[in-house]
Amino acid sequence: MTPQEFENEIRKLKKELNAVILAHYYQESPIQDLADFVGDSLELSRRAAATTADVIVFCGVHFMAETAKILNPHKPVLLPDLLAGCSLSDGCPPAAFRKFREAHPDHVAITYINCSAEVKALSDIICTSSNAEKIVSQIPLDQLILFSPDKNLGAYINKKTGRNMLLWNASCIVHETFSERKLIGLQLEHPDAELIAHPECEDHILAKSAFIGSTSMLLKYVQESSRKKFIVGTEYGIVHQMEKHTTGKTFLPLPPEANCSCNECPHMKRNTLEKLFLCMKNMHPQIEMNSDLLNKARKPIDKMLAMS
């Protein structure tokens, strides 16, 4: 089948199933174009919580589809490739996280949504990159906090809020790859370009950024800014929407140190048009969870939705 035929079949199946297709900005462009909604982690969670569709097709990574299932326990949630993981989630195994919590019983656990349902179930409040600062700011100043699993986002929020949260030591393989050396070269070549970055980047990149925010915040920023050229310090999939929603603006990818495409998330890119078509045709693979875990993981997500 050609890409156009896949797209036609997916649109047909969407109607037949009364399905909604939710996609993250890091999905390949044809998937973003087919989706009913493209957004960041918080917006996708909100959409999943509010949908009236019978079937949720989630084009993103596993923890995102799992969150949609937690918010819709009675609906099928399809993920084109169940192996679409996340290095942050992998970097925080539930047994080790439980020990971390037990070692700090007087701390509140605020956990980035990029984690497994098991880790969510062991947490007090979930956050995303777009509401982390808001949520941390609502915690009384004398309350100690554990922030997991992203040490870069945690350090950024510590700086912004003046808190001293204890940080779990994990990071994103994509956002850690950006090269400061190549950034300087790019800035010399394009002195009119502004660096914008996701808070999962390391501090030496964030320190040089004119704007830091979640994927949706970066998109909004380039739409509203009078600047014409940007160096984009996040996964390059977001540029599809930046180009769609602006005219006459240039977006340069912040390069990785090696000559590779490490600024593409290999997990996000596991989903393809073909796999999207097959999962809708076969109603498989689906996210399956036991109800006990689902109920426990839901509490800190509900808290996040109420606080943001």
Ligand code: 13P
């Ligand atoms: P956003 O919530 O900003 O889209 O981030 C999700 C993510 O996985 C970034 O790597």
Ligand code: SF4
């Ligand atoms: Fe996880 Fe990084 Fe991929 Fe985002 S870009 S899904 S944090 S591995």
